[in-house]
Amino acid sequence: MSNMIRASLSKVGSRCFTVQAASALRAAEPVFRDEEYADVDWNNLGFGLTRTDYMYMARSTKNNDFEQGQLSDYGNVELSPAAGVLNYGQGLFEGTKAFRGDDGRVFLFRPDQNGIRMQIGAERMCMQSPSVQQFVDAVKQTALANRRWIPPPGKGSLYIRPLLIGTGPILGLSPAPEYTFLVYASPVGNYFKNGMAPLNLYVDNEFHRTTRGGAGGVKSITNYAPVLKAISRAKEQGFSDVVYLDSVHKKYIEEASSCNIFLVKGNVISTPATIGTILEGITRKSIIDIARHLGYEVEERSVTIDELMEAEEVFTTGTAVTVASVGSVTYNGQRVEYKIGDGIVSQKLYKTLVGIQVGKIEDKYNWVVEIE
């Protein structure tokens, strides 16, 4: 352990951590006393970045492997100007959350799924990736080291952001010679802060998120800057987010900028099938299982924009938004409204998912990982 990290541990140790003997790396990890919280206005948490204490970092080795990672103070990272990520966008991100239960226990939700997705993405982007075990361990370490930033029950969660980036220098277009796996975290508020806040979505006819054969099915950082224009144009007109259409027919809906989309008609819930142009959300997958258990019929298939306009209810899913009901969709100047409020399908799904995530509803699926 470097002197810098040790010094920072003892610095915060006086404030809120107990520091154990620094004989081994593990033994020197910060130990959190439950009663202590970071100085945050927990009632007004938004979805922005709050700086926390620690981040995790590991570098790839020559053997297609990653070194054992380390926690260090949260701060800037140094990069070669020729780093693969800066020049050619070789990078992936992930998003997962840590939750605090009523009894103070801390839970992660299906972190292995994020680790598997990072491996699939790394294969697509010609990057080395950490093992699923190292990924999950890094997420746990980051959550626990920043434990005082995990919001009190009901106030939000600790959003955890793993990154895999090509940090080795490369001039010609080819995979970077070295990769860095980095994990940081920020407390975020509940999406449904003011009760139900239904989304108003805009269907974009001009900009597409991805195309067949592209990288839309993986969480590549290259998928996101190109949609900023569509998002900002929609936001200027008062919309919450954009729904993208397939780029070939401009007829089938795909998803929103960072969440998957579902529609409800009677007892049937439909969502676009993942065929490489849609990100396979872990929330999407979980909601499909929950909905089936609750007795709904769930279809994964091609869904046309016309069907979306004729649905009874629409909602989106993602780690950041959890389950967000959609109040309206606007397409080609036509605006349709959907059922919102208590008792709608998305509310039932939302309550079940969150109940499982915070340990209030029995986890029949073995999704929740308690961390110590």
Ligand SMILES: *Cc1c(COP(=O)(O)O)cnc(C)c1O
């Ligand atoms: C991350 C993401 C989602 C949601 O995935 P989750 O695993 O549920 O968080 C959906 N669509 C896009 C484009 C995303 O980047």
